Amino acid sequence: MKLTHLRKGLGLATALAALVTMSACGSSASDDNDQAAGDGEADQDRGRHQSVTPFVQVPLGVDRGLFKKHGLDVEVKIISEATTIPPAVLADQIDFAAWSYASFASLASKNLPLITVGPGDTAGTDLASDYTQLVTTKKSGIAATKDLAGKKIATNSLASLSEVQTRVALKNAGVDPDSVEIVPIPYANQGAALASGQVDAAQMAEPFLTKAKKDFDIVSLDALDVAIMPNLPASTWFTSKKKVEQDPDVVRKFQLGLRDSSEYAQSHPDEVRAFLPQFSVSTSRSSPT
Structure with a gap:
């Protein structure tokens, strides 16, 4: 089929x-x-x-x-x-x-x-077509994935593709994945967690990503599926x-x-x-x- x-x-x-x-x-x-x-x-x-x-x-x-x-x-x-x-x-x-x-x-x-x-x-082939992205807030002062060393990052779940994507993107940017704290937060709650400063960045996917960008001052740092492989x-x-x-x-x-x-x-x-x-x-x- x-x-x-x-x-x-x-x-x-x-x-x-x-x-x-x-x-x-x-x-x-x-x-x-x-x-x-x-x-x-x-x-x-x-x-x-x-x-x-x-x-x-x-x-x-x-x-x-x-x-x-x-x-x-x-x-x-x-x-x-x-x-x-x-x-x-x-x-x-x-x-x-x-x-x-x-x-x-x-x-x-x-x-x-x-x-x-x-x-x-x-998955997509670039940031525009990838529905899973590493994001932060404009007020965080984080301009790129390479700035996430020592930070706290939210993923939807641990020991999953969500965590793998995040770790690969960090490694690709020259950041030791073990230098960050990865915490599980459901997608629906990640926007609020970012806005409150509970986390510095988040592995967020659609349709939550679109809604969070409307409700919170969120910017994209990396395409996470693409970080592993285009068309994953x-x-x-x-x-x-x-x-x-x-x-x-x-x-x-x-x-x-x-x-x-x-x-x-x-x-x-x-x-x-x-x-x-x-x-x-x-x-x-x-x-x-």
């Missing part, structure tokens, strides 16, 4: 954490590779995804009816505590989730029954082994909806730009503080 990636070429900063709740509607129509649902009765599904704006293709696809045509009704909610997502999937509280490849890979040693079902997004494969969608075994039809429908949503976003960049502000607003309202 071909999945094109949303952010490439959009010139948008996109990324972060979100919840998706879904119901599979057996009576809905589907296209080419999908099969008609059984007897028309609704199968209840719950899904969530760690999302920042890279995952905007899913709420956009929901809004455009691209999941419903495959028989899935999807309600999108946003969370910022990404580490709560795998346990929720395993507990059968949600069905599908999106997480960074690095974070998902860190679960491999635990032999958890989680299975990837499709790619999420790729950043995320993957996954579910539980139990879901794949018990509801293969629902899993396939989700994959088709994800494919269509990604391709739609790629071919309609203007619609993505128009949709992003409302997604950012819903994110800020739904994220726990």
Whole structure:
């Protein structure tokens, strides 16, 4: 299955954490590779995804009816505590989730029954197209990443892609990563933490980045995905082994909806730009503080 990636070429900063709740509607129509649902009765599904704006293709696809045509009704909610997502999937509280490849890979040693079902997004190629950035406030006096030695930096979570990105950017700028204090602060709270002086800089991703720039005097220092690799494969969608075994039809429908949503976003960049502000607003309202 071909999945094109949303952010490439959009010139948008996109990324972060979100919840998706879904119901599979057996009576809905589907296209080419999908099969008609059984007897028309609704199968209840719950899904969530760690999302920042890279995952905007899913709420956009929901809004455009691209999941419903495959028989899935999807309600999108946003969370910022990404580490709560795998346990929720395993507990059968949600069905599908999106997480960074690095974070998902860190679960491999635990032999958890989680299975990837499709790619999420790729990173940008420069500061303008990277949705994850190292930021500070204008009043901090920090002009560049090289000025962060001995400072305190917020990341969304520790032992994750968020921390890896930050450490790589510091090293690339000639700063010893061990000379800084890295503290976990949810994306939704990072703007306030910067404004109050709780931290000197933050690893921040969209849509929280756009909102923070509007609400606080924040400036960008570095493109963090690009710091690792331009066009970095950043995320993957996954579910539980139990879901794949018990509801293969629902899993396939989700994959088709994800494919269509990604391709739609790629071919309609203007619609993505128009949709992003409302997604950012819903994110800020739904994220726990």
